[in-house]
Amino acid sequence: MRLAPAASIAPSKIRAIAALADEFPGTLRLFYGEDTLPTPDFIKQAAHAAIDADRTYYTPNPGYPELRDTIAHQYHQLHRVPIERDQVVVTASGMMAIHLAVEATVGPGDSALVVTPLWPNFVGAIQVAGAEAIEVPLSLNVDGFHLDLDRLESALRPNTRMLALASPGNPTGWTASLDDWRTLVAFCERHDLWLLADGVYERIVFGSGSSVAPSPIELEAARPRTIIAQSCSKAYRMTGWRIGYAIAPPEVAPTLAFLQEYAVSHAFGVAQEAARVAIRDGDAFLADAQARYARHRDLAVDRLRQIDGVQVPVPEGAFYVFPKLDGLRDSVPLCESLVRDHRVGVAPGSAFGEGGKGHVRICFAVDESTLLDGLDRFEAGWLTFRDRGSPS
Ligand SMILES: Cc1ncc(COP(=O)(O)O)c(C=O)c1O
Numbered sequence: 544m545r546l547a548p549a550a551s552i553a554p555s556k557i558r559a560i561a562a563l564a565d566e567f568p569g570t571l572r573l574f575y576g577e578d579t580l581p582t583p584d585f586i587k588q589a590a591h592a593a594i595d596a597d598r599t600y601y602t603p604n605p606g607y608p609e610l611r612d613t614i615a616h617q618y619h620q621l622h623r624v625p626i627e628r629d630q631v632v633v634t635a636s637g638m639m640a641i642h643l644a645v646e647a648t649v650g651p652g653d654s655a656l657v658v659t660p661l662w663p664n665f666v667g668a669i670q671v672a673g674a675e676a677i678e679v680p681l682s683l684n685v686d687g688f689h690l691d692l693d694r695l696e697s698a699l700r701p702n703t704r705m706l707a708l709a710s711p712g713n714p715t716g717w718t719a720s721l722d723d724w725r726t727l728v729a730f731c732e733r734h735d736l737w738l739l740a741d742g743v744y745e746r747i748v749f750g751s752g753s754s755v756a757p758s759p760i761e762l763e764a765a766r767p768r769t770i771i772a773q774s775c776s777k778a779y780r781m782t783g784w785r786i787g788y789a790i791a792p793p794e795v796a797p798t799l800a801f802l803q804e805y806a807v808s809h810a811f812g813v814a815q816e817a818a819r820v821a822i823r824d825g826d827a828f829l830a831d832a833q834a835r836y837a838r839h840r841d842l843a844v845d846r847l848r849q850i851d852g853v854q855v856p857v858p859e860g861a862f863y864v865f866p867k868l869d870g871l872r873d874s875v876p877l878c879e880s881l882v883r884d885h886r887v888g889v890a891p892g893s894a895f896g897e898g899g900k901g902h903v904r905i906c907f908a909v910d911e912s913t914l915l916d917g918l919d920r921f922e923a924g925w926l927t928f929r930d931r932g933s934p935s
Pocket of ligand 1 (some may be wrong): 576636637638639662709712713741743773774775776782785786787
């Protein structure tokens with residue numbers, strides 16, 4: 544029997560390394576984007592209370608009204624823009640927010656520009672929708688990653704309907720300034736594109752003196768064409784809870800809500816209640832988490848700078864380093880040998896697009912001893928791999 548075209552989409556290379564790591568017990572797991580610490584107690588307690596209060600029935604497709612109001616209020620506080628409840632759709636994960644946004648705006652015969660290196664699920668979601676994803680790489684120089692408007696302009700096709708990107712980015716940590724967003728929004732206006740802006744890491748930013756990254760929603764011109772994808776996974780250590788949300792123009796949000804009916808109907812009510820409390824009461828927790836990740840980032844960057852043949856762009860946000868390794872064209876064989884021979888798992892850069900091929904992604908949200916041990920193992924593995932003459 545013939546499967547549908549979606550079945551031929553490439554599986555995630557991050558998951559492939561994770562599966563290999565499962566065969567080698569003791570492998571340090573620096574390939575996933577999650578903290579080793581558990582969900583904070585105040586969030587778990589909210590979930591216990593929600594179970595006791597029987598928040599276990601079907602909920603409305605766009606989520607409980609109280610949670611939508613809490614999200615609207617937080618976005619207003621953070622980004623100084625009025626957001627109404629009817630613009631907020633609670634989704635069963637950030638991935639679901641991306642998926643619904645894509646499903647509502649692009650389809651067969653359309654293309655979407657994706658600023659890479661980027662978490663591969665954007666390209667996957669666009670392909671599942673039957674559209675074509677066109678990669679537009681950030682440029683990399685000694686100061687780090689930068690947006691390249693010329694590349695965006697020249698990647699456009701007559702059938703392009705959307706521009707998708709994440710800021711702060713996974714895996715690069717590149718973070719758009721408000722001026723970058725102005726440029727991107729003007730580009731979208733000029734070519735009448737939807738803007739899918741992922742802000743999943745917006746509360747994990749370093750060195751800017753702010754507790755949140757700039758968002759395109761702050762720009763009036765962006766609002767009619769912008770869908771924000773958000774999640775509680777990274778900010779509140781809730782990766783397994785599968786809870787996120789989208790913020791969309793009021794006339795688009797109901798479409799995302801009814802499309803969710805045909806996937807999972809809605810997010811789990813208990814997770815919604817936990818998210819409401821996380822967002823309402825989580826500011827002190829977020830400040831501590833941000834300080835912790837800033838320390839880990841500095842540790843990781845300093846340690847990697849001591850390793851021969853490694854160039855490390857300093858991430859401005861999120862919790863990954865994405866070093867470039869001299870002479871390496873495809874990092875998959877290196878990542879496999881790191882697991883097999885050194886018991887450390889990192890994600891191959893090629894998982895994130897063409898521009899990532901000679902890189903690896905290392906998550907520094909793990910506890911400090913795992914991080915330092917992992918970087919020691921990475922150094923040993925990389926130098927052995929390189930000295931064997933393996934970079935290819
Ligand atoms: C940029 C980005 N967006 C969205 C997500 C999805 O988050 P979740 O589906 O766990 O809510 C991730 C997860 O790694 C991510 O890195």
